[in-house]
Amino acid sequence: MIVRILGEGQWRIEDAVVADLNRLDDEVEQAVGTGDQAELDRALHALLEEVRTQGTTVPDDELSDSDLILPAAGSTLEDVRALLDASDEGLIPG
Template structure:
């Protein structure tokens, strides 16, 4: 799956990693719902760091369609809320 981190670029991520990422996504959703700004910030950074760690960066000139778009590391709680689906940022 091709994942875009807004403001950074794209990475190719194997589908087998999504169970691990969904745990962080669920935690992020809980923190957002409770208004835990510091927990939200910590978990968003952990989620994006894990995507960077597990994914393979695509060249800057690659124009692959992104199947998943994640917010920038400095995104606000309100900006991320606008990106959410019922499943959080990561479907499944």
Template sequence: MIVRIMGEGQFEVAETDLPALNDLDARLESAIETGDEDTFRGALRSLLDNVRKVGTALPADSLEPSELVLPPVDATIDEVRGMLGDEGLIPG
């Protein structure tokens, strides 16, 4: 699965890594619902760090279609709230 972190690049992430990403996504969603800025910042950072850790960065000149698009680390709660779907940022 190709995951794009806005403003950063694309990463190829194995399907087997999605459950861990979904857990982090749930933490992020919970922080958004409660409006807890500190928890939101930590959850977003953890989610993006995990994508970088488990994913393989694609070359900068690669233009693969992204299956998931994640916000940049400096995104606001309102920006991320606008990106949420029915299943959070990461479906599944």
């Protein structure tokens, strides 16, 4: 699976990592639901860090479609809400 973090690049993620990403995605969704920007910052940081540490960077010269697109670090509640509204399953399906 290829995951893009907006403004940063792409990472190749093994399927076994997706369950951890889903747990962190739930925390992001909860923060957006309660309108808590500080909690969103914490949850989004944890989600993006998991992608960065568990994934393998896709080289810039390798053209690959992204399976998932995650918001950039520092995104606002409105930014993340717009991405969530475009999906029925949160940022990470499954």
